[in-house]
Amino acid sequence: MRLLGSEWLVTLSRTSTSGASMLSVWNIPQNSSVNRVRVVVLEALHSPKLATCFQNDGTELLVAVYYCSPSRTELLRVYNFPLIESGSDSASDPSRYLTAQLSGKDIQGTAFEAHICPGVVAVALAQFNNAFDHPKYRILLADTVTGFYCLAQLHNPEPWSQMHFRLFPGLLVVTGIYEGNFTLHKYDIADLKFTSSEASEDLELGPPFEEFSSPVEVPSSLGFDYTLSADNFSRSLTWITAMTYHQSQTFRYIIKFPMKQTQYREVLAHKLPSDSGSTIDVICIGHSGQRAVWLERRWHTDTFVLMKGSFPSGDDRKPSVSTLVPRHMALPFEFYACQSLAFDEATGRVCVGLHTGDLYLLDF
Secondary structure, three states: OEEEOOOEEEEEEEOOOOOOEEEEEEEOOOOOOOEEEEEEEEOOOOOEEEEEEEEOOOOEEEEEEEEOOOOOOOOEEEEEEEOOOOOOOOOEOHHHOEEEEEOOOOOOOEEEEEEEEOOEEEEEEEEOOOOOOOOEEEEEEEEOOOOOEEEEEOOOOOOOEEEEEEEEOOEEEEEEEEOOEEEEEEEEOOOOOOOOOOOOOOEEOOOOOEEEEOOOOOOOOOOEEEEEOOOOOOOOOOEEEEEEEEOOOOOEEEEEEEOOOOOOOOOEEEEOOOOOOEEEEEEEEOOOOOEEEEEEEEOOOOEEEEEEEEOOOOOOOOOEEEEOOOOOOOOOOOHHHEEEEEEEOOOOEEEEEEOOOOEEEEOO
16 A cells, blocks of 8 residues: 555555455545546456556656565566546556566566656565575666666675665665664666666676665564655655664664765664554654654553654654554544555555555544
């Protein structure tokens, strides 16, 4: 589920009867009716996920659907949905909006994350040699129109683990854990050429042109994880924000990595207040990294609470954390049924997706 601005929502859900997946584009203007304007039914393939972005001044929506199963028969599809047409779709032929497709039969590795920006889609692949070693990471970069692609070999230290990334026009930002250090690497991909539709030798990106490391050492035990702020293609973006947390101890930090070369160059780290008996189930950080919402499970009461956080930049400005939904507020669903969240930082709008397939919009 992806929320683009406050008025467009993209969902990917599985039908209960056939097992096929349904890709839906929703128009959700505030103070107005909700309208599903695009529907594509995908055949029952292995573990689809999606990445989205606007293009052509917001008149079109690019959607990348990628398949995460190691036994996949297909790797990637790219759809281009016009948003200015009136009316709505019934379930339609997927080829109507399909612009690029990759079988990936000769590409080794399990896809686990993808991001898309106008013209380029990137898919992260992890290749496991055995159950004990860290995986080898590569990133597939493909043209969203021609489907031509290249496989980028990252210049990361070993052992490198828990990799995530963000894609910007001409820039690839990669994060990961190396010997207890939470690090960020920037790669220049502005001159990258896509000349083939077949697998070839990996492209060595070379060393990153800029590197950062968090001042906070992360736990090496199982249960540590982190989430990055949402995709943001604005040239005014000054930070990439990460929320780090551990599921069995009170380790919870906000880490801010600088994006602009002319600004303050140090990595900021702030400890978040947290309940000692709580774990994070689902989290969504806004585009600028200033605000986030997450679903927290409190084990001592066996309850689920929707939380909000504000993370201003600056050493002297501390983050604040509180509940998003007051206890006395009655809702038509229980938070334990929440499977996914989407969050618009500018308006405070939150979309909650349930295990049942129902969607709810919360405006605060």
